[in-house]
Amino acid sequence: MADPRIEAAIDHWAPRYVEHGVPVGDFLDITREIDSWDDWCAAWTASGRRHEELADAALATGHRRSAALHYLTASVEYHFGKFLFCHDVDQMRATHELAVAAHRKAHPLATPPFERIEFPYGDHTLVGNLRVPDADGPVPIVLMIPGLDSAKEELTGMEHWFLDRGMATFSIDGPGQGEAEYDLPIETAYEKPASAAIDALVGRPELDLDRLGALGVSLGGYYVVRATAFEPRIKAMISLSGPFRINDTIEQTPPMTRLAFQVRTHSPDFDAARAHLETMDLTGVAERITQPSFIVTGANDRIVPADQTRRIAAAIQGPTEVHIIPDANHVATNKAYEYRPRMADWMADQLGA
Amino acid sequence: MADPRIEAAIDHWAPRYVEHGVPVGDFLDITREIDSWDDWCAAWTASGRRHEELADAALATGHRRSAALHYLTASVEYHFGKFLFCHDVDQMRATHELAVAAHRKAHPLATPPFERIEFPYGDHTLVGNLRVPDADGPVPIVLMIPGLDSAKEELTGMEHWFLDRGMATFSIDGPGQGEAEYDLPIETAYEKPASAAIDALVGRPELDLDRLGALGVSLGGYYVVRATAFEPRIKAMISLSGPFRINDTIEQTPPMTRLAFQVRTHSPDFDAARAHLETMDLTGVAERITQPSFIVTGANDRIVPADQTRRIAAAIQGPTEVHIIPDANHVATNKAYEYRPRMADWMADQLGA
Numbered sequence: 001m002a003d004p005r006i007e008a009a010i011d012h013w014a015p016r017y018v019e020h021g022v023p024v025g026d027f028l029d030i031t032r033e034i035d036s037w038d039d040w041c042a043a044w045t046a047s048g049r050r051h052e053e054l055a056d057a058a059l060a061t062g063h064r065r066s067a068a069l070h071y072l073t074a075s076v077e078y079h080f081g082k083f084l085f086c087h088d089v090d091q092m093r094a095t096h097e098l099a100v101a102a103h104r105k106a107h108p109l110a111t112p113p114f115e116r117i118e119f120p121y122g123d124h125t126l127v128g129n130l131r132v133p134d135a136d137g138p139v140p141i142v143l144m145i146p147g148l149d150s151a152k153e154e155l156t157g158m159e160h161w162f163l164d165r166g167m168a169t170f171s172i173d174g175p176g177q178g179e180a181e182y183d184l185p186i187e188t189a190y191e192k193p194a195s196a197a198i199d200a201l202v203g204r205p206e207l208d209l210d211r212l213g214a215l216g217v218s219l220g221g222y223y224v225v226r227a228t229a230f231e232p233r234i235k236a237m238i239s240l241s242g243p244f245r246i247n248d249t250i251e252q253t254p255p256m257t258r259l260a261f262q263v264r265t266h267s268p269d270f271d272a273a274r275a276h277l278e279t280m281d282l283t284g285v286a287e288r289i290t291q292p293s294f295i296v297t298g299a300n301d302r303i304v305p306a307d308q309t310r311r312i313a314a315a316i317q318g319p320t321e322v323h324i325i326p327d328a329n330h331v332a333t334n335k336a337y338e339y340r341p342r343m344a345d346w347m348a349d350q351l352g353a
Numbered sequence: 354m355a356d357p358r359i360e361a362a363i364d365h366w367a368p369r370y371v372e373h374g375v376p377v378g379d380f381l382d383i384t385r386e387i388d389s390w391d392d393w394c395a396a397w398t399a400s401g402r403r404h405e406e407l408a409d410a411a412l413a414t415g416h417r418r419s420a421a422l423h424y425l426t427a428s429v430e431y432h433f434g435k436f437l438f439c440h441d442v443d444q445m446r447a448t449h450e451l452a453v454a455a456h457r458k459a460h461p462l463a464t465p466p467f468e469r470i471e472f473p474y475g476d477h478t479l480v481g482n483l484r485v486p487d488a489d490g491p492v493p494i495v496l497m498i499p500g501l502d503s504a505k506e507e508l509t510g511m512e513h514w515f516l517d518r519g520m521a522t523f524s525i526d527g528p529g530q531g532e533a534e535y536d537l538p539i540e541t542a543y544e545k546p547a548s549a550a551i552d553a554l555v556g557r558p559e560l561d562l563d564r565l566g567a568l569g570v571s572l573g574g575y576y577v578v579r580a581t582a583f584e585p586r587i588k589a590m591i592s593l594s595g596p597f598r599i600n601d602t603i604e605q606t607p608p609m610t611r612l613a614f615q616v617r618t619h620s621p622d623f624d625a626a627r628a629h630l631e632t633m634d635l636t637g638v639a640e641r642i643t644q645p646s647f648i649v650t651g652a653n654d655r656i657v658p659a660d661q662t663r664r665i666a667a668a669i670q671g672p673t674e675v676h677i678i679p680d681a682n683h684v685a686t687n688k689a690y691e692y693r694p695r696m697a698d699w700m701a702d703q704l705g706a
Contacts, residue, residue: 014378018371023689024371065517065518327382334378334381334382337376337407341411345411345418
């Protein structure tokens with residue numbers, strides 16, 4: 001436990017990991033056992049494999065519910081092994097493939113099940129996972145947008161808030177994210193992939209696209225503002241710890257975060273990443289939003305300073321509910337209870353769920 | 354964070370707290386903020402009150418699902434403020450009353466709801482909380498038995514495993530436990546309260562008492578052996594980290610645990626507690642069990658050494674599935690995933706759920 005990057009991990013990541021499905025015992029054991037950041041990905045990969053073994057055993061005896069849980073735990077542990085391991089892209093990618101594969105094994109087993117949807121995006125293909133709660137008629141739906149180091153597999157840990165309240169969820173990997181990050185760099189004009197994702201849902205009788213909301217986390221808290229500003233099909237927005245203009249504060253982010261910006265913008269160095277991100281700026285964009293918005297951040301956010309998120313809230317023209325949560329960190333994961341049930345209730349109210 | 358009792362808490366309690374509903378951020382914040390065990394109960398009480406405020410706010414706007422969650426979080430935080438605070442019984446009891454009251458506020462709001470059942474036990478009354486999953490016909494049911502420092506409110510964090518698989522749950526406070534601990538000392542012949550609890554369920558059309566299982570945790574892992582040995586209505590048993598003969602190893606338990614034994618046996622000193630517990634011995638008892646049994650403990654259990662639980666498994670005459678989980682602590686809460694889904698699947702298979 002000598003590596004300061006490991007010590008920082010315990011402080012900042014425990015709530016994020018656990019809130020999204022990592023057993024707290026695994027988090028404590030792994031952060032205690034390893035003493036170099038270089039071992040991070042391998043340790044989580046090994047732990048994920050144990051969960052996958054448990055899943056296989058449950059499935060072999062016909063216990064589908066338990067198998068789904070174990071596959072999803074495996075997937076999110078692989079994901080967190082991978083999420084910031086950008087100094088070793090080969091290892092990162094190998095574990096990422098395990099995360100996607102384990103998640104897919106859960107798709108037919110989970111309640112509700114996941115449907116993997118591959119949809120066109122220019123000359124490329126993007127991927128999202130759709131879940132639809134049991135209901136008689138068409139249901140509202142929430143488009144779920146990850147950030148710099150999250151991906152659709154991590155968002156599974158938030159889907160239940162909406163599913164439990166009668167809303168479908170569609171969690172996507174956009175450019176620079178998850179399955180798309182190797183072929184497509186970060187796209188500052190995120191309304192383009194968001195609109196492609198919504199197009200992919202048109203015509204599904206189980207969904208009511210007139211009642212569509214969108215949620216974005218961290219850098220996704222920026223992306224969702226872009227999407228909502230330019231995509232009138234989005235009727236309500238949740239933006240969590242989003243930056244208004246990333247380059248204002250990017251120098252102060254931790255080294256691993258800066259490296260992730262470099263790698264996921266497909267930049268040869270950090271200066272090139274900064275140049276790529278220069279258009280990641282909501283000036284003149286957030287003002288376009290007239291839809292109802294729910295804005296959250298932690299007052300002590302050290303990744304995206306709270307003032308960045310306050311600027312988003314101040315610029316939006318539609319009605320806003322704003323939570324700047326005291327003593328809370330990035331995405332307020334250490335105080336998730338302060339807003340996650342509330343955000344889901346708010347979205348349900350907006351969409352008539 | 355100077356008090357060694359606080360440091361021990363982090364190591365041993367984080368998984369137990371979080372697995373049973375405490376947000377990990379609260380656990381980390383509180384263990385970081387306080388530096389004396391004397392502040393433990395007050396810190397959790399204050400945190401619980403915040404969750405109760407959130408519950409009240411959710412309820413006031415008609416968001417019953419969120420209100421239920423917040424009340425249950427409040428309840429389990431109050432509970433863990435109280436659970437081993439035996440050196441200050443007045444403070445312990447005041448916070449305990451908050452735990453019970455917050456839990457009761459969740460009763461009509463939760464899915465499925467809780468029904469509080471008060472049932473006769475000799476000249477006294479005991480209390481249990483019944484939950485029945487939505488189903489067409491009568492469902493199997495699992496009697497849930499707490500231990501030395503747990504109570505029915507903590508067991509709510511395990512009920513979902515069974516409810517999700519179509520089984521009802523009935524979590525009780527027996528003598529020396531929860532609501533009964535002030536009037537009734539620990540009862541080594543726990544088949545008596547267990548049978549009284551089962552009697553209280555007779556005649557309910559939503560339950561199939563011919564498909565009744567029982568689960569006990571920690572000292573409850575002893576109680577459930579007593580109950581199953583003498584109560585033929587119990588058709589399958591789960592025993593988690595139970596002691597075979599408590600006085601064999603009671604001297605090695607942590608000081609707070611020994612004080613809890615003293616207070617909850619209503620003993621003037623520890624020697625009197627030991628004398629009270631002399632009949633807590635499964636010699637000649639475990640052998641009576643012919644029902645199927647599922648036995649679990651952590652190989653590194655420091656409260657009830659694993660050999661104690663191994664003796665239970667070895668003595669039982671019926672079929673057993675035994676999990677001695679490597680690198681796991683008391684009740685294997687740091688590796689809960691290694692057995693909790695499996696134990697629920699096993700019980701569902703035994704009871705035909």
